[in-house]
Amino acid sequence: MEKLMNNGGSNGAKRWLLLGLVLVAVVSAFSGMINRYYLGVLVEAGVNVTLAVSLNLINGYTGQFSLGHGGFMAVGAYLAAKLTLLFGPALPPALQPVLFAGALLCGGMGAALAGLLVGVPSLRLRGDYLAVVTLAFGEIIRVVFQNSPAFGAATGLSGIAPWTNFFWSWSVALVTVYVVLALVHSTYGRGFLAVNDDEIAASAMGINPVRYKVTAFVVGAFFAGVAGGLFAHLKRAINPEGFNFMRSIDVVVMVILGGMGNTAGVVVAAVLLTLLPELLRGFSEYRMIVYSLLIITLMLLRPQGLFGRSSKGGRL
Amino acid sequence: MLEVRDLQVGYGAITALHGISLRVEKGSIATLIGANGAGKSTMLRAISGLIPARSGSVLFEGRELLGQPAHEIVALGLAHSPEGRMVFANLSVEENLRMGAYLRKDGAGIAKDRDYVFDMFPRLKERRAQTAGTLSGGEQQMLAIGRALMSRPRCLMLDEPSLGIAPMLVATIFEKIVEINRELGLTILLVEQNANLALEVSQRGYVIETGRIILEDECKALRDNPQVRESYLGGH
Ligand SMILES: Nc1ncnc2c1ncn2[C@@H]1O[C@H](COP(=O)(O)OP(=O)(O)OP(=O)(O)O)[C@@H](O)[C@H]1O
Ligand SMILES: [Mg+2]
Numbered sequence: 001m002e003k004l005m006n007n008g009g010s011n012g013a014k015r016w017l018l019l020g021l022v023l024v025a026v027v028s029a030f031s032g033m034i035n036r037y038y039l040g041v042l043v044e045a046g047v048n049v050t051l052a053v054s055l056n057l058i059n060g061y062t063g064q065f066s067l068g069h070g071g072f073m074a075v076g077a078y079l080a081a082k083l084t085l086l087f088g089p090a091l092p093p094a095l096q097p098v099l100f101a102g103a104l105l106c107g108g109m110g111a112a113l114a115g116l117l118v119g120v121p122s123l124r125l126r127g128d129y130l131a132v133v134t135l136a137f138g139e140i141i142r143v144v145f146q147n148s149p150a151f152g153a154a155t156g157l158s159g160i161a162p163w164t165n166f167f168w169s170w171s172v173a174l175v176t177v178y179v180v181l182a183l184v185h186s187t188y189g190r191g192f193l194a195v196n197d198d199e200i201a202a203s204a205m206g207i208n209p210v211r212y213k214v215t216a217f218v219v220g221a222f223f224a225g226v227a228g229g230l231f232a233h234l235k236r237a238i239n240p241e242g243f244n245f246m247r248s249i250d251v252v253v254m255v256i257l258g259g260m261g262n263t264a265g266v267v268v269a270a271v272l273l274t275l276l277p278e279l280l281r282g283f284s285e286y287r288m289i290v291y292s293l294l295i296i297t298l299m300l301l302r303p304q305g306l307f308g309r310s311s312k313g314g315r316l
Numbered sequence: 317m318l319e320v321r322d323l324q325v326g327y328g329a330i331t332a333l334h335g336i337s338l339r340v341e342k343g344s345i346a347t348l349i350g351a352n353g354a355g356k357s358t359m360l361r362a363i364s365g366l367i368p369a370r371s372g373s374v375l376f377e378g379r380e381l382l383g384q385p386a387h388e389i390v391a392l393g394l395a396h397s398p399e400g401r402m403v404f405a406n407l408s409v410e411e412n413l414r415m416g417a418y419l420r421k422d423g424a425g426i427a428k429d430r431d432y433v434f435d436m437f438p439r440l441k442e443r444r445a446q447t448a449g450t451l452s453g454g455e456q457q458m459l460a461i462g463r464a465l466m467s468r469p470r471c472l473m474l475d476e477p478s479l480g481i482a483p484m485l486v487a488t489i490f491e492k493i494v495e496i497n498r499e500l501g502l503t504i505l506l507v508e509q510n511a512n513l514a515l516e517v518s519q520r521g522y523v524i525e526t527g528r529i530i531l532e533d534e535c536k537a538l539r540d541n542p543q544v545r546e547s548y549l550g551g552h
Contacts, residue, residue, distance in 0.1 A: 187414060194404045194415050200366055201402035206390035206419040206467060 017178040024174065028167040039166060040234075045274040046169030047230045050176045052254035052270040053263055054223035057180050059252065060261035062216040063196035065131040068118050069224050070247035071138030075114050076107030076225025077232040077243070078151050081160045084233065088161050100163045104172070104229040111225020112218045114141065119217030123210050135245055146240040156239030157232070164234035172230060176223045181263055183219070192216060193261075257298060259305025269306055317342040317503045318363070318394070318471055323372035325355075325362045332358040334527045335372065340471070340520070345497050345504040347514040347535065349548055350524035356507040357399045359524075360473050364396035365389045376471065391419050395469035397460045399476050405449030409440055412448050412459055416466030426466070433462035436492055454485045461489070465496065471503040472496070478510045486510065490517055511548035515539050523548070
């Protein structure tokens, strides 16, 4: 851990984390004054930030191409929801946050385990091949839930407690940003970028590329799982269709739009892409067309992403 | 120090090395010369574990290296500066050097070695914060050599350090190679196209042709060998 933190870059990250947590606390305190509908959109934006920033560790910093985030999210969502459905009703209200935190953590760990399983083929595959494998893996996860009566089969789970609020969603998002930044800016974490730059040269330096690639998958999947848990307790009902490959693609778009390996850009893109469909409600049935056109335009204008792929692998 | 015995390496159906043997004595510079595609890089890659060997043996300080993964071989004290430089393009000069010391924990020693590299290549010091991908070819080569030194190896393998570099700078780089060998007592295995210079700075020389060692001798003798003069020294 010491090795993780002994780097100038993480000081910057620490400042941001602190500033962010203060902001989250302030907004949470006044959340009663915000229109409920907009508040819901903001909470969802936080979940998407967690998803996009964690995928950025796999796709951006380590240069792999994963389409598995929908699957990881599903694991976290189902595990967390199942746990709070089982133990929530019997619990005194004071202990509910503890259960929620525990459920999110379990969801994250379940997803991390799934990440480990997908990370292993990633050792041998790259680019498009890896994308196909992770896509298939995500679909397998979905189909497993679809056929498990314990998880509600095709109808999914409903009646989930509405515990995801602004505070939870953005605290998790901030921690994710912090962990990813601290990780890639540490001496240990420069290895992610080195593996991305040149795997052979990295091995020749004593870096074990396999370990980095799997670590990226496990850490990325963990946060996707936590985001899944938040998502479940935001929407209050989940079903397998909600985690199909389109979900993964949404997250990939956020990462590409934000700029691979550029955390600040990815955060902005995640927020923007959550708000955009809401802002476009005036276009009613043409909404998704306008949305798609906007993305195409942005990509043409800034092919390197909103903030560009920072040459230093994302100085923030 | 480093002994290769009957090393066979292939890529799929192609056999690139047909049983190669060579020795590098402790504290010496040995050189391997040969035409394009002779198998020089293949040999270095097999020694440092970047590609698997079919058979044979590679002993480093009496320890068998074959079968060990590349990152563990570095830990044993054998560094490899790969062909084509391969610096980490998105990291700064200083971060590249830091990655060279990836396996080390001694902060003070690392800083000292970094200063040693900066003293040796002042150009790198001036550009310490520059992204390595934007360095000139020659600067990248210096960085690759410096980075390999940062693991504080006892033996260093350099794959074509003069590749694509202006003659003036080539002379400087070779001076530095000799300096590293003398000052740090580092054993060096040098792979070169520039046979002239390589045979001048080395003690023992090997000539490789299509995956086989066809000649080996003291470098002085090799330089006078008519066959070497004809094929590798441009006939003079
Ligand atoms: N990854 C690979 N797959 C298939 N064949 C390869 C591979 N790498 C090298 N070879 C072949 O192995 C032979 C030896 O290549 P190697 O790179 O070792 O040559 P070299 O002596 O280093 O040449 P140069 O001086 O041009 O660098 C060549 O015929 C080459 O085509
Ligand atoms: Mg070569």
